[in-house]
Amino acid sequence: MTEGTATPRWVDRVLTINGWIVFLFLYLPILVLVAYSFSGSSTVGIWGGFSFQWYRQMFGNEALMDSLRNSLVVALISTVVATVLGTAAGIAIDRYRRWLGRRTFDALLYLPVIIPDVTMAIMLLLWFTTINLALGLSTIIISHIAFNISFVAIVVRSRLAHLDPSLEEAAMDLYASRWKTFRRVTLPLIMPGVLGGALLALTLSLDDVVITQLVQGPGATTLPVFVFGLIKRSVTPEINAVSTVMLIASMVLVFVSLGFQRRGERYD
C-alpha cells in the first residue's frame, strides 16, 4: 500500500476529501455540544457568553450526583466480576479444546454480544419478575455482569489466540505448578487483553441506558438513565455540562486502553 500503485492520484484525492468530511461529520456535533456547555444563555442553541454556571449547577444537583455514585458502584462491581469470569471463560475456550458442552458454551458466550439491547432488557426484566427478584441496584449489577462477561471473554480469547502455548509448556516442563504457570507466565502475557476487556466492560456499563432503564428499581438509577430521563422531559444547558463530562470520561478510557494495547505490543 506504500507504493500507491493501487489507487490513482485523483481517486486518492477524492478519498481524502471524503475522509475529512466524515471526520467533520463525526466531530462537529460533539464539539458544538461541548461549546454550548460553556454558554451563559439558558436557552440551548443560543450563545450567551462564556460561563461555568451549568457545571456549578450540575455539581449541586443532588439527584444527579446520586445517580453518578450508583453508576460508579455498578460499573466497578460488574467490571471486576465480569473480568474474572470472562477471563476464565476465554481460557476455557481457547486453551482447552475438548470438554463437555464446549460448543454450547461458545454459542452462549457470543449471543449477548449480538443480541439487541432492547431484547436483552426485556428478557432480564421478565426473568427477574418470574423469579421474584426485587428490582434495584442489585438487578442492574446482575444484568451488567451478564452482558459484560461475553465482551471480556472475546477480548481475552483473541489475545490468547496470538500467544504461543509452548511458553506455558516450557514453564511446566521446568517444574512450575499450574497455578504458578498461570500467575507468572499466562497472566502477564494476556494482561493487555484482560485490562482491555475490563476497560470495555467498564465503558459498556457506564454507557448502558436501555437495559438499566428496564431492570432498575424505584429510587436507584444510573447516570445515563437519569440523563436520558432529563432529555426526554426537556433540554437544559445542564445536560450539556453533564454530557461534556461524560465525553471526557470516555476519551480518558480510550487513551488508557490504547496505552495498554501498546504495552501489549511491546510484549510480543
Add this chain to the structure above:
Amino acid sequence: MTLLDDKPDRDTEAANPELERKAERAESWRGFFHALPSFVYLIFFFALPLVIVLVVSFSGRKGTGSPSFDDWTLDAYRKLFDTTVLRIAWRSLTMATLNTVICLAIGYPFAYWLATRSKQSTRNLLLVLVLIPFWSNFLVRTYAWRILLDSDGPITRIGEATGLWGKLLFTQPAVFLGLLYGYLPFMVLPLYAALERMDWSLVEAGRDLYATGWGAFRRITWPLSRPGVIAGSILVFIPSLGAYVTPAILGGAKTTLLGDYIVTQFTSARNWPFGSAVSVVILTVMLIATLVYFRTGARTL
C-alpha cells in the same frame, strides 16, 4: 507436590495409552471447570431469560399487563399482523437496511482511505480519531443531534436561512441522521481491520497482469475485504433494527421503531406478552442474519 503429580504423566504420555487417556480426561475437566462459573451465570441470567421471553409470548395477559400462565394463547402473535404493527416493523426494517447501506457507502471509502495511508504513524493517529466516537457515550452522541436540530439549533437556522429545510427534530430524517451518526463507527472499524491486514501485493500482482484499477478492486480488494463488510453490516443492522435511544430522543409519535415500540409494551401500553412476541420476531431476524454471516464468513475463508 506438583513435581510428583504433574510431571510423571507428562513424560510417559506417549508411551502409556492408559495414562494418556487419563491425562486427557483431566485436561477436559480442567477446561470445564474454567468455564463453569460463567457457564452457570449465563444459563441463569441469559439462557433462561431467553426461554422466558418465548414462554411469555404465548401466555395470557393480566390486567396489569404482566403474563398470566393459566391460559395460553396466540393473541400476541395475531396482533403482529395489525396494520400499525406492520407499519412500524416495515419502517424499522427499511430504516435499518437503508442505514446499513449508507454506512457502507460512506464507511468503505473512508476505511479504505484510512488503511491506505502510507505512514504507520498517520494510520494510528487517524484510527484513534475513529476510536474516540466509537467509545464515546452513545446517549451523549445522540443528544448532540438534539441540540443541532432543535428549533434554535445551528442546523435548523442554516436550513431556515437558505430555505432548504425546516425544523427536522422529531421527524423521520432526524431519526435517520441519529442512526447514521450513531452506528457509522461500527461499520468503519471492522472494514478498517479487514483492509489493514490485507496483502496489498496481490493488488499489485493484479495490476502487473494488466488489470485496470477498478478491475483489481472488484476482483481482489473487494472479495478480500468481504469479512469486514459482513461484520460491519451486522454490527450496524442489528442494533439499528432494535434502536431505542435514537427514536426516543430524536423521533416523535410518527417515527416509532420496533425498539421503542417494544419498550412501550412493557411500560405504558402494559402488554407484556405482545412485547415478548415482537422481541421473538427481532431475535429470529437477528439469528438469521448471524447465520448468514457465519455461512458467508466460512465461504470467504
